[in-house]
Amino acid sequence: xxxxAQNKKAKLNIIDIIIIFAVLICLAAIGLRIYFxxxxxxxxxxxxxxxxxxxxxxxxAMAFGENMKLYLASSDDEVGYIVSAAVSAAKTxxxxxxGKITSVxxxxxxTVVVTAVLKGKWGDDGFYLDGTKLLSLGTxxxxxxxxxxxxxxxxxxxxxx
Amino acid sequence: xxxxxxxxxxxxxxxxxxxxxxAVLAVIAAIVWIILLQSGSVGQTDDVKITYTLxxxxxxxxxxxxxxxxxxxxxxxxxxxxxxxxAVSVEKSKYVNTDAVVTDENGEYTVEVSEYPDMYDVYxxxxxxxxxxxxxxxxxxxxxxxxxxxIYFRDASFASRGFITDFETVKD
Numbered sequence: 001x002x003x004x005a006q007n008k009k010a011k012l013n014i015i016d017i018i019i020i021f022a023v024l025i026c027l028a029a030i031g032l033r034i035y036f037x038x039x040x041x042x043x044x045x046x047x048x049x050x051x052x053x054x055x056x057x058x059x060x061a062m063a064f065g066e067n068m069k070l071y072l073a074s075s076d077d078e079v080g081y082i083v084s085a086a087v088s089a090a091k092t093x094x095x096x097x098x099g100k101i102t103s104v105x106x107x108x109x110x111t112v113v114v115t116a117v118l119k120g121k122w123g124d125d126g127f128y129l130d131g132t133k134l135l136s137l138g139t140x141x142x143x144x145x146x147x148x149x150x151x152x153x154x155x156x157x158x159x160x161x
Numbered sequence: 162x163x164x165x166x167x168x169x170x171x172x173x174x175x176x177x178x179x180x181x182x183x184a185v186l187a188v189i190a191a192i193v194w195i196i197l198l199q200s201g202s203v204g205q206t207d208d209v210k211i212t213y214t215l216x217x218x219x220x221x222x223x224x225x226x227x228x229x230x231x232x233x234x235x236x237x238x239x240x241x242x243x244x245x246x247x248a249v250s251v252e253k254s255k256y257v258n259t260d261a262v263v264t265d266e267n268g269e270y271t272v273e274v275s276e277y278p279d280m281y282d283v284y285x286x287x288x289x290x291x292x293x294x295x296x297x298x299x300x301x302x303x304x305x306x307x308x309x310x311x312i313y314f315r316d317a318s319f320a321s322r323g324f325i326t327d328f329e330t331v332k333d
Binding site for chain 1: 175177178184185191192195255257260261262265269270273274295296297298309310
């Protein structure tokens with residue numbers, strides 16, 4: 001009778017240990033994911049970034065405004081605000097009267113050059129938007145405001161004194 | 162002897178197994194929650210009435226008048242309803258004629274805008290109830306309603322990819 005009771009006792013076997021390890025690995029992965037997505041933007045550093053939004057419709061171009069908050073489309077994190085936005089005609093290539101290809105104003109598409117204060121952290125390679133995305137010149141990022149969504153190309157990144 | 166030892170080796174469902182199963186289920190639930198949170202499907206707090214306009218560019222003439230007021234709009238990538246059509250307008254599609262360079266009043270090169278003879282831009286206004294998500298953005302069927310957002314639209318007789326050109330929300 002005692003032996004039966006002993007047999008029924010809860011015992012850890014090898015499969016249990018493997019499952020526990022798997023669960024612990026999953027929990028660690030979730031913890032790391034949450035850490036990098038929720039805390040990465042709280043780095044407290046800023047950069048003055050100039051970026052270009054090229055070849056968009058006039059309605060999209062006119063939606064930009066000063067002090068609008070900027071959110072990263074991939075994470076919904078607030079990553080800064082617009083300081084200024086200048087709308088101009090996008091450029092397109094056309095053939096002039098002499099048969100030469102020349103750059104002309106596109107009467108339909110617009111280009112917006114935006115200067116914004118963006119949040120992130122400075123590293124050895126440059127400025128990391130939201131602490132995760134290195135903003136090299138030419139980098140493309142998808143951003144949205146309360147009014148519009150767009151992709152921009154980085155033109156310049158400066159320290160804020 | 163053999164029978165006894167094989168009986169004692171039989172796997173039993175014990176308390177540790179129950180704890181492990183609960184832990185695994187908790188981990189799966191946490192992963193699903195995080196995925197839904199990041200996609201904007203949860204964590205939304207409020208509903209708003211919203212009207213948004215989709216632009217379909219370069220629609221062939223025979224399809225340009227297919228969408229009718231009162232049609233149910235469906236997101237063709239999810240199959241879910243995304244509102245009711247409340248207005249439709251059609252205009253000829255335009256293009257930039259890069260073979261016709263002209264000089265404008267400032268002496269700069271520019272090009273003329275021409276109309277396609279048989280292609281149209283169709284503007285469809287849709288009304289529905291959206292969910293206010295993170296950052297105060299309205300979501301319909303998990304998609305952000307913002308100028309420039311892309312929506313795969315279909316109704317009973319027309320399907321196309323459209324871009325939002327305008328929207329207006331009214332909080333209840």
